[in-house]
Amino acid sequence: MKSHFKGDNMKKIMLSVILILGLSSLVMAAKPTTPTSTDKAKYVTVEQAKALFDKGVQFCDARKKFEYAQEKIKGAISTFYNEKGGKKNKHVGWDTSKDKFDVSALPATCVYYCNGPTCWKSYKAAVIAQKNGKEAYWLRNGIPAWKKAGYPTE
Numbered sequence: 487m488k489s490h491f492k493g494d495n496m497k498k499i500m501l502s503v504i505l506i507l508g509l510s511s512l513v514m515a516a517k518p519t520t521p522t523s524t525d526k527a528k529y530v531t532v533e534q535a536k537a538l539f540d541k542g543v544q545f546c547d548a549r550k551k552f553e554y555a556q557e558k559i560k561g562a563i564s565t566f567y568n569e570k571g572g573k574k575n576k577h578v579g580w581d582t583s584k585d586k587f588d589v590s591a592l593p594a595t596c597v598y599y600c601n602g603p604t605c606w607k608s609y610k611a612a613v614i615a616q617k618n619g620k621e622a623y624w625l626r627n628g629i630p631a632w633k634k635a636g637y638p639t640e
Contacts, residue, residue, distance in 0.1 A: 526612070526617065527598070527623065527624045528621075530624065532637070539561075545559045545561060546592070546598045546608075548598055548600045551564060551566055557633075557639050559629060565588075565592060567600075582610075585610060589614060589615060589620070592615055594620060595620070599624075601628050602627055612624035
């Protein structure tokens, strides 16, 4: 009878180990999310971004060119932010020397967006633009929130 309990205990231990490994792999696979605010650029909600859109403020799509070509916020220009350094470079104090972003052709004022809270391109683009004297708004929830609200895309 003792061996029966050992087998049950061993099964419980093995199931616990499998559960812990599974959960830890999910945590490791999770993408780091962008901050919920910034003092470097002006954080805007989708409703605030729409008000800026209605006033004619330029929108800047920081996503890859193929994503921009598939669908973008109506009238947005492509301002691809080329991130380097992987997950370890997705934090507020990131190493800007690893990334590539051409600020020379940026408009004076722009609303930067990308693919939402786990996409760092628009956050980084808005921060760099602001540091370079541009008026930068940052739409953290990006094109997914814009589309969900039913706002115009092309």
